[in-house]
Amino acid sequence: VAATGTAAWWEERASAATRKRPRPDGLTLDRILDAALVVIDREGLDALTVRRLAAELGCGHASLYRHVAGHDEVVVLLVDRVLGGIEVADPGGRPPRAVAEDGLRQYRRALLEHPSLTPAFLRGQLLGPNALAHRERSLRMLLEAGLEPAVAVAAYLTLTHFVISSAVFEASGASRTESERRAMSDHFASLPPDSFPTLVALAPEMYAATPDDEFERGLTALLDHFEAAR
Amino acid sequence: VAATGTAAWWEERASAATRKRPRPDGLTLDRILDAALVVIDREGLDALTVRRLAAELGCGHASLYRHVAGHDEVVVLLVDRVLGGIEVADPGGRPPRAVAEDGLRQYRRALLEHPSLTPAFLRGQLLGPNALAHRERSLRMLLEAGLEPAVAVAAYLTLTHFVISSAVFEASGASRTESERRAMSDHFASLPPDSFPTLVALAPEMYAATPDDEFERGLTALLDHFEAAR
DNA sequence: ACCTGAACACCGTTCAAGT
DNA sequence: ACCTGAACACCGTTCAAGT
Numbered sequence: 001v002a003a004t005g006t007a008a009w010w011e012e013r014a015s016a017a018t019r020k021r022p023r024p025d026g027l028t029l030d031r032i033l034d035a036a037l038v039v040i041d042r043e044g045l046d047a048l049t050v051r052r053l054a055a056e057l058g059c060g061h062a063s064l065y066r067h068v069a070g071h072d073e074v075v076v077l078l079v080d081r082v083l084g085g086i087e088v089a090d091p092g093g094r095p096p097r098a099v100a101e102d103g104l105r106q107y108r109r110a111l112l113e114h115p116s117l118t119p120a121f122l123r124g125q126l127l128g129p130n131a132l133a134h135r136e137r138s139l140r141m142l143l144e145a146g147l148e149p150a151v152a153v154a155a156y157l158t159l160t161h162f163v164i165s166s167a168v169f170e171a172s173g174a175s176r177t178e179s180e181r182r183a184m185s186d187h188f189a190s191l192p193p194d195s196f197p198t199l200v201a202l203a204p205e206m207y208a209a210t211p212d213d214e215f216e217r218g219l220t221a222l223l224d225h226f227e228a229a230r
Numbered sequence: 231v232a233a234t235g236t237a238a239w240w241e242e243r244a245s246a247a248t249r250k251r252p253r254p255d256g257l258t259l260d261r262i263l264d265a266a267l268v269v270i271d272r273e274g275l276d277a278l279t280v281r282r283l284a285a286e287l288g289c290g291h292a293s294l295y296r297h298v299a300g301h302d303e304v305v306v307l308l309v310d311r312v313l314g315g316i317e318v319a320d321p322g323g324r325p326p327r328a329v330a331e332d333g334l335r336q337y338r339r340a341l342l343e344h345p346s347l348t349p350a351f352l353r354g355q356l357l358g359p360n361a362l363a364h365r366e367r368s369l370r371m372l373l374e375a376g377l378e379p380a381v382a383v384a385a386y387l388t389l390t391h392f393v394i395s396s397a398v399f400e401a402s403g404a405s406r407t408e409s410e411r412r413a414m415s416d417h418f419a420s421l422p423p424d425s426f427p428t429l430v431a432l433a434p435e436m437y438a439a440t441p442d443d444e445f446e447r448g449l450t451a452l453l454d455h456f457e458a459a460r
Numbered sequence: 461a462c463c464t465g466a467a468c469a470c471c472g473t474t475c476a477a478g479t
Numbered sequence: 480a481c482c483t484g485a486a487c488a489c490c491g492t493t494c495a496a497g498t
Binding site for chain 1: 236237349352353354355357362365366369370373379380382383384387388391392394395396398399402403404414417421425426427428429431432435436437438439443444447448450451452454455456
């Protein structure tokens with residue numbers, strides 16, 4: 001009985017899943033995860049309760065425990081499913097830097113398809129099958145690009161952590177839409193100038209950049225660094 | 231009735247607080263926040279319930295609603311209190327880069343004094359009094375270091391987001407202790423080599439770096455970038 | 461005037477009673 | 480053999496009844 005999401009837990013689950021037989025009725029793990037994403041996208045991560053999920057599926061809430069160990073397992077499985085949705089383009093002779101940029105933008109895009117789910121990527125390690133496949137693929141590319149093994153590992157962890165946290169900040173912040181960003185600027189402009197002269201002076205610049213701008217700038221900074229370390 | 235943690239909410243709170251009178255009994259906001267940190271440090275953020283907090287304080291759970299609007303408010307106030315604990319050293323003629331490094335390491339240190347609280351720094355903007363004071367102070371330094379206004383704002387947001395997410399990953403991951411990192415390496419070494427040749431080959435390098443190493447490397451990368459943009 | 465126990469509407473999870 | 484309603488031990492929050 002390992003903790004949900006740990007390496008040991010994924011191993012237990014893999015061997016247990018092969019023993020499971022298909023159900024005659026319609027309720028499957030896939031349908032459960034589909035419904036969970038619908039609830040999350042429409043009402044947020046906090047709204048994803050076992051009971052709300054059962055209502056969405058039109059079944060008794062206790063029935064879910066036949067397909068899933070509990071609430072936390074649903075979230076962990078969703079995270080790995082989203083990671084499986086990262087499109088991986090053919091390198092096709094492009095320079096390594098362009099391939100890396102592309103892969104990380106795809107990662108970001110996959111995360112932001114379900115903004116409310118992003119905080120779940122921070123709870124524990126990413127060790128599901130899709131997470132491992134992504135790590136394998138990415139590290140192979142980084143090695144082929146000429147990075148030392150230790151640098152490749154550092155680059156993978158730093159870059160993926162950057163992508164994830166950037167998405168979490170974008171999803172949880174209030175600077176996604178044009179009007180939200182203007183409201184933030186206005187707020188800083190309205191502060192008492194005696195206490196916060198710099199914030200008042202910089203109010204027009206505050207949140208002038210979009211989350212995409214910020215992402216691209218951070219990406220450039222980090223890739224420059226690891227490219228130089230090659 | 232603005233949402234907890236928003237700019238409007240902090241304004242409402244500030245004007246309401248002045249109207250409050252001191253209580254004859256011992257229960258104060260400060261004591262509540264102290265007790266909350268004790269619970270969080272000892273049992274984690276999820277253990278911080280209104281009822282558990284009241285038990286820690288030895289009072290009825292409904293009494294807390296006299297000092298605090300609810301559960302979320304406690305967390306938001308704790309976040310700003312921790313931000314108030316960032317020590318700010320005198321620049322004292324040191325080069326701007328050294329001052330910035332120092333300030334960001336202090337930020338990190340303050341966050342990691344309460345690892346379980348770190349996820350709370352991602353829920354919404356940081357607009358409390360201590361957050362604003364830190365922003366004012368930091369942006370002034372960045373301007374004095376010669377950054378363009380727009381670059382200074384970008385640098386502040388990117389660097390603080392990096393510090394926060396780095397702490398969140400460190401706190402929620404399983405790579406803090408030596409034995410945890412060795413366990414992670416062992417797990418990657420034990421994967422099927424047919425499916426994951428790169429992960430197996432890199433297992434010794436995986437999690438060889440400490441979270442501190444990763445932090446320092448990322449910090450260097452980002453500061454190099456913004457220093458070059460000066 | 462202040463405090464708070466009881467009440468309400470929720471949770472996640474278990475299990476025995478149903479089919 | 481499978482499903483699930485009822486039950487249990489929790490939540491956050493409200494409010495009327497107590498002092």
